[in-house]
Amino acid sequence: MTTSQNNDHLAGDFYTQNFAKTAKDGNLILNLGPQHPSTHGVLRVVVELDGEYVMRAEPILGYLHRMHEKMAEVKTAAQFIPNMGRVDYGHALGWNWAFVGAVEKLADIEVPERAEYVRVITCELNRIASHLLWWGAYLLDLGAFTPIMYAFDDREKVLDILQIPTGSRLTYSYFRIGGVAQDLNADCIRLIRAFIPWFRSRLPMYKDLVSDNIILRKRIEGIGVIEPDACRRFGATGPVARGSGINYDVRRATPYSMYPKLDFVVPTSELKDARGRYDVRMIEMEQSLRIIEQALDLMPEGEVLVKGAPKPSWKVPKGEAYFAVEGARGKIGAYVVSDGGKNIYRTKLRAPGFCNLSLFAEVSKGTILADAVAILGSLDLIIPEIDR
Amino acid sequence: MEALFNGLGALYLAKCDAAKTGQVFQAFLPPGSLVRAAERLLQDKYFLEDICAVDCVEGYVVVYHFDHFEAPGRLTLRVLVPHDAPTLPSIASVFDGAEWHERETRDFHGVLFTGNPNFIPLLIDPEMADCFPLRKEEKARAKAKDMLEAGEVIFVSPAFTLMTPEAPTEVKESSGDQPATA
Numbered sequence: 016m017t018t019s020q021n022n023d024h025l026a027g028d029f030y031t032q033n034f035a036k037t038a039k040d041g042n043l044i045l046n047l048g049p050q051h052p053s054t055h056g057v058l059r060v061v062v063e064l065d066g067e068y069v070m071r072a073e074p075i076l077g078y079l080h081r082m083h084e085k086m087a088e089v090k091t092a093a094q095f096i097p098n099m100g101r102v103d104y105g106h107a108l109g110w111n112w113a114f115v116g117a118v119e120k121l122a123d124i125e126v127p128e129r130a131e132y133v134r135v136i137t138c139e140l141n142r143i144a145s146h147l148l149w150w151g152a153y154l155l156d157l158g159a160f161t162p163i164m165y166a167f168d169d170r171e172k173v174l175d176i177l178q179i180p181t182g183s184r185l186t187y188s189y190f191r192i193g194g195v196a197q198d199l200n201a202d203c204i205r206l207i208r209a210f211i212p213w214f215r216s217r218l219p220m221y222k223d224l225v226s227d228n229i230i231l232r233k234r235i236e237g238i239g240v241i242e243p244d245a246c247r248r249f250g251a252t253g254p255v256a257r258g259s260g261i262n263y264d265v266r267r268a269t270p271y272s273m274y275p276k277l278d279f280v281v282p283t284s285e286l287k288d289a290r291g292r293y294d295v296r297m298i299e300m301e302q303s304l305r306i307i308e309q310a311l312d313l314m315p316e317g318e319v320l321v322k323g324a325p326k327p328s329w330k331v332p333k334g335e336a337y338f339a340v341e342g343a344r345g346k347i348g349a350y351v352v353s354d355g356g357k358n359i360y361r362t363k364l365r366a367p368g369f370c371n372l373s374l375f376a377e378v379s380k381g382t383i384l385a386d387a388v389a390i391l392g393s394l395d396l397i398i399p400e401i402d403r
Numbered sequence: 404m405e406a407l408f409n410g411l412g413a414l415y416l417a418k419c420d421a422a423k424t425g426q427v428f429q430a431f432l433p434p435g436s437l438v439r440a441a442e443r444l445l446q447d448k449y450f451l452e453d454i455c456a457v458d459c460v461e462g463y464v465v466v467y468h469f470d471h472f473e474a475p476g477r478l479t480l481r482v483l484v485p486h487d488a489p490t491l492p493s494i495a496s497v498f499d500g501a502e503w504h505e506r507e508t509r510d511f512h513g514v515l516f517t518g519n520p521n522f523i524p525l526l527i528d529p530e531m532a533d534c535f536p537l538r539k540e541e542k543a544r545a546k547a548k549d550m551l552e553a554g555e556v557i558f559v560s561p562a563f564t565l566m567t568p569e570a571p572t573e574v575k576e577s578s579g580d581q582p583a584t585a
Contacts, residue, residue, distance in 0.1 A: 030523070030529075073521075076526055123423075246472075248445070248450075252450075269421075334424070335552055348452060360545060365468075370451075370503075373502070
């Protein structure tokens with residue numbers, strides 16, 4: 016080693032140095048990520064450790080920031096739809112829906128009834144796929160390797176189904192302003208009908224093998240307690256809020272599409288901890304099956320795209336509109352402000368994961384590092400959605 | 404809903420049509436009463452959905468969206484800040500989640516929030532954090548009143564002309580400034 020070696024990097028980058036300023040003498044500053052497997056993608060968390068205990072944590076964002084909101088300004092409304100599949104690869108159709116829903120609200124476009132049902136069915140299938148992805152990856156984080164194999168086996172079936180109408184397996188761009196790109200064909204409907212009893216038979220096995228497993232219970236029960244008041248202060252929604260006993264689901268709170276006609280339960284848990292959030296997601300998958308089943312029966316024949324649906328050169332009427340849907344991670348919101356041009360003047364995307372992750376600094380305080388990772392996973396983070 | 408804003412010096416209060424724009428109520432506030440309004444909303448158990456800015460001819464309209472877990476209905480707070488001095492008080496001391504939303508708004512539009520506990524770039528690389536990608540060129544800006552929903556006006560301060568249609572303000576005054584209290 017030569018004496019001229021530059022050791023500046025040991026002081027850390029801008030964020031580490033900023034974080035270390037207020038650290039207590041003798042405590043260890045540790046960087047988790049952005050390449051660590053347990054941080055799912057490219058999340059980085061800087062933590063201040065006193066022994067094993069997390070004194071302070073600060074998530075650092077931006078490693079996957081693509082400025083979708085700027086892209087919305089330079090593309091026409093219809094051209095922006097493919098971006099939505101790339102905001103959140105876990106629940107791409109939820110984002111599809113939030114954006115086209117906002118534009119439809121602004122332009123007062125009515126969607127054909129069949130298209131509404133197709134949206135419900137595909138969106139719920141996508142929710143199951145998203146929860147399975149979370150479930151498998153979360154258990155992998157906690158050291159259980161096998162469940163992800165089962166989860167991906169089931170998820171594969173959902174992806175095969177969604178591939179038929181959407182033409183893609185992950186970054187769906189299927190919804191259109193005024194409907195959906197194409198109808199569900201007979202083959203697709205047959206596969207969905209076969210999937211429902213299959214997946215229903217798998218859920219009790221997951222419960223016996225995994226959910227009730229004592230190792231998992233000891234690992235996630237009682238950690239990461241989030242009070243309802245914290246959900247309000249941080250704007251947490253979705254399974255994170257419902258796992259804290261808040262009965263809030265956009266599908267019921269601000270009903271949209273065909274959800275008022277469908278019978279399903281919004282699961283909540285009074286446990287408020289990682290276990291509560293786990294339970295809520297497991298029940299939600301069952302409820303999604305119920306929704307799909309009913310929607311298949313109620314779906315009328317007809318068009319799936321409104322006549323005269325907007326073309327790429329369509330001018331978006333002046334005005335503003337906010338439309339929210341219930342995504343797999345919580346409330347997905349799209350706020351659009353138009354000046355009457357082809358490109359939307361301002362598009363704001365409200366990502367549920369963004370608000371849910373902002374809670375992490377507060378809930379991780381005082382836990383041991385291994386629990387902090389288990390809490391992080393229980394929030395169900397999809398980084399591209401948070402960074403947008 | 405109006406009662407929430409008693410004594411806050413609100414500039415503009417209006418009932419909105421949720422079916423059309425997704426909000427049930429909106430209020431334009433002076434920057435000074437933002438924190439007090441946030442405190443009242445938290446007391447009333449509202450939660451913060453998001454904060455964003457819209458770059459208009461008149462300045463940046465900073466929009467705060469709130470909703471309620473038990474009694475859903477979006478409530479929008481708006482504040483107008485001038486282009487040359489876009490500074491607002493932070494509400495992160497009331498709604499902790501606002502910290503990130505405010506940092507994001509700084510990254511995108513360059514609106515500054517005094518009192519934010521950790522006011523460093525959030526999404527944009529600190530080395531190029533002063534590029535403010537969503538600021539618009541002067542000729543690309545549109546007027547706020549052409550885009551934002553006017554709603555059913557409950558109160559409008561005579562000095563506040565941002566949302567008033569082209570009609571001059573004195574007409575508003577002579578015809579009584581509280582036309583709708585239904």
